[in-house]
Amino acid sequence: MEMTARTLGHLLAPVSQEQATTLRDGADGWTIVEVVCHLRDFDGFFRGRAELLLAEETPLLPAYDHEAIAIARNYNADRLTDAYAALLRSRAATQALFAGLTEEQWKRGGIHPEVGPFSLTDAAFQVSLHDQTHTEQILKIPTGRTA
Numbered sequence: 001m002e003m004t005a006r007t008l009g010h011l012l013a014p015v016s017q018e019q020a021t022t023l024r025d026g027a028d029g030w031t032i033v034e035v036v037c038h039l040r041d042f043d044g045f046f047r048g049r050a051e052l053l054l055a056e057e058t059p060l061l062p063a064y065d066h067e068a069i070a071i072a073r074n075y076n077a078d079r080l081t082d083a084y085a086a087l088l089r090s091r092a093a094t095q096a097l098f099a100g101l102t103e104e105q106w107k108r109g110g111i112h113p114e115v116g117p118f119s120l121t122d123a124a125f126q127v128s129l130h131d132q133t134h135t136e137q138i139l140k141i142p143t144g145r146t147a
Helices: 002-012 017-022 032-055 066-072 080-099 120-139
Strands: 109-112 116-119
Touching: 002 032, 002 080, 002 120, 017 032, 017 080, 032 066, 032 080, 032 109, 032 120, 080 120, 109 120, 116 120
Parallel strands: none
Antiparallel strands: 109 116
């Protein structure tokens, strides 16, 4: 989790605010700042799901509409540096939560709205896979950076 968040920082370092809010990963795609805001918010959502798994017996986990959230929160109006700094703060809290789990807690589970049975182990993998997917998305956006 830490590695992908830090790697993202290296990819973002040469990207200007203008590039971050205008270049997209396709005609109907997202800008870099939209992707980073999505990662920031979903890191918190993923942590919230993990906290729910710890607090309740077999909870039904909440679903999120990522497109609606991006529109409602006007992601593209955010500053890239602020969104990334907020992602790092959120990620530190997420890492701390997972780092403090006992062997028994790792087995706790609930029901994910899209995939069904879902454990804290699954939640940790989801964070990392989500990071990788969106890091690849950013790499596909032509900024002229050398990575």
